[in-house]
Amino acid sequence: MKQFLVICLIVISAFTARADNIDTKEVERRINQLMQRPEMTGLAVAIVENGEVVFAKGFGLRDRSRRDKVDENTVFRWASLSKAVGATAAMQLAEEGMLELQMPISNYAPSLVMPGSEYETTLEDILSQRTGIAHNAYDRRIEAGQQAKFVRRALGGVDRLCEPGACHSYQNVAFDAAAEAIESATGLPYKAVISEQIFKPLGMDSATTTLAGLKQSRNWARPHNSRGMPVSDVKPTYYRVPAAAGVNSSVVDLAKWMQAQFGEETPLGAEVVQSTHTPRIATPYEDRKMRRYYGALTNASYGLGWRIYDFEGHRVVGHRGAVQGYRAHILFDPELKTGVAVLWNSSHYRPSGLALEVFDQVYDRPRRDWMRLAPRYNRYARGNVNQGPVYEGSGSR
Numbered sequence: 302m303k304q305f306l307v308i309c310l311i312v313i314s315a316f317t318a319r320a321d322n323i324d325t326k327e328v329e330r331r332i333n334q335l336m337q338r339p340e341m342t343g344l345a346v347a348i349v350e351n352g353e354v355v356f357a358k359g360f361g362l363r364d365r366s367r368r369d370k371v372d373e374n375t376v377f378r379w380a381s382l383s384k385a386v387g388a389t390a391a392m393q394l395a396e397e398g399m400l401e402l403q404m405p406i407s408n409y410a411p412s413l414v415m416p417g418s419e420y421e422t423t424l425e426d427i428l429s430q431r432t433g434i435a436h437n438a439y440d441r442r443i444e445a446g447q448q449a450k451f452v453r454r455a456l457g458g459v460d461r462l463c464e465p466g467a468c469h470s471y472q473n474v475a476f477d478a479a480a481e482a483i484e485s486a487t488g489l490p491y492k493a494v495i496s497e498q499i500f501k502p503l504g505m506d507s508a509t510t511t512l513a514g515l516k517q518s519r520n521w522a523r524p525h526n527s528r529g530m531p532v533s534d535v536k537p538t539y540y541r542v543p544a545a546a547g548v549n550s551s552v553v554d555l556a557k558w559m560q561a562q563f564g565e566e567t568p569l570g571a572e573v574v575q576s577t578h579t580p581r582i583a584t585p586y587e588d589r590k591m592r593r594y595y596g597a598l599t600n601a602s603y604g605l606g607w608r609i610y611d612f613e614g615h616r617v618v619g620h621r622g623a624v625q626g627y628r629a630h631i632l633f634d635p636e637l638k639t640g641v642a643v644l645w646n647s648s649h650y651r652p653s654g655l656a657l658e659v660f661d662q663v664y665d666r667p668r669r670d671w672m673r674l675a676p677r678y679n680r681y682a683r684g685n686v687n688q689g690p691v692y693e694g695s696g697s698r
Contacts (some may be wrong), residue, residue: 323350341361342362344359344360347373347559347641349633352564354553373551375552376550377549377644379644380546384620385605386558387428388605389606410485416457430476430603437473438474445538476542502569521549524627525646555631560638580603595654619631627644628644630643
């Protein structure tokens with residue numbers, strides 16, 4: 302009996318240490334190293350541990366040409382992190398009986414025309430990226446300035462990789478049919494629904510879904526390219542597919558969104574959140590990519606607007622986002638109520654590794670150079686580091 306109690310105490314102690322193990326001073330030291338890179342302009346980071354924000358800070362510049370500094374309230378673009386917002390709003394309406402996941406998407410979004418199949422493409426297929434059509438179909442038409450509903454009508458002519466529901470193929474134009482479905486169900490503009498159902502209940506005061514909303518902020522980050530040089534202006538293109546890529550906010554509000562993914566008391570609805578986090582389809586391409594660049598992330602799958610991974614035995618949920626001049630990343634462990642949110646205003650991939658460095662601390666793993674800051678990585682090369690080299694730093698294990 303005594304041995305059993307000792308074992309239990311050891312297990313509880315280990316869990317507690319793992320769930321309260323983030324050295325924010327070390328994180329900040331690594332971020333300061335990152336910001337010395339010429340490709341970096343501005344960055345904002347928030348860390349949630351055990352459900353509480355323990356770190357929220359800005360680094361670098363909002364605008365390199367004007368020397369405006371980033372802080373924790375600087376507004377950036379979320380890009381594809383927006384997909385989970387659209388999926389969550391759709392699931393909330395499904396819980397209320399206003400939408401049905403298994404209903405053909407054509408019932409809700411008549412502008413979407415899919416290539417011929419004996420199977421109907423459902424709302425769930427759209428939200429889980431199971432349309433079966435060519436990856437990123439007609440994104441270039443959106444980037445060329447065409448209206449989303451017009452482009453969705455043209456999707457009927459694209460190549461089909463598989464039948465609806467049978468394989469993963471990442472989409473923006475097709476995914477945004479969710480916005481049209483939400484508008485059909487409510488009779489309200491998408492931006493109004495998102496504001497009332499998500500932003501206001503969570504207190505996300507800086508969050509918007511339009512280009513005007515971005516520019517109306519007195520503290521918004523201007524876009525820069527992968528070499529840290531200013532981009533002429535923010536393009537309106539992906540705001541035309543708001544469910545796919547339209548959200549803007551500060552990292553503080555992105556942290557509020559992350560906190561809402563945890564626990565039974567979430568204002569979003571616990572069943573809604575659990576449903577969006579549930580894997581719907583394996584994502585082999587993502588799995589190969591993550592194994593190559595971030596070897597700790599494996600078994601990649603897609604839920605409703607979220608990616609789900611295995612981090613060396615731990616289930617984590619997240620997403621990456623990218624539009625011209627901006628990048629975003631969120632990764633969290635729902636069980637530990639712990640995660641990392643990162644927003645930056647340049648097109649370089651490097652800060653995506655920061656969340657993995659934090660999770661090395663959370664899971665008490667050797668600290669690895671996931672951001673590729675070691676001298677052997679040049680400024681722009683991706684490289685294949687597999688598990689990443691252990692780095693030496695204050696408190697490193």
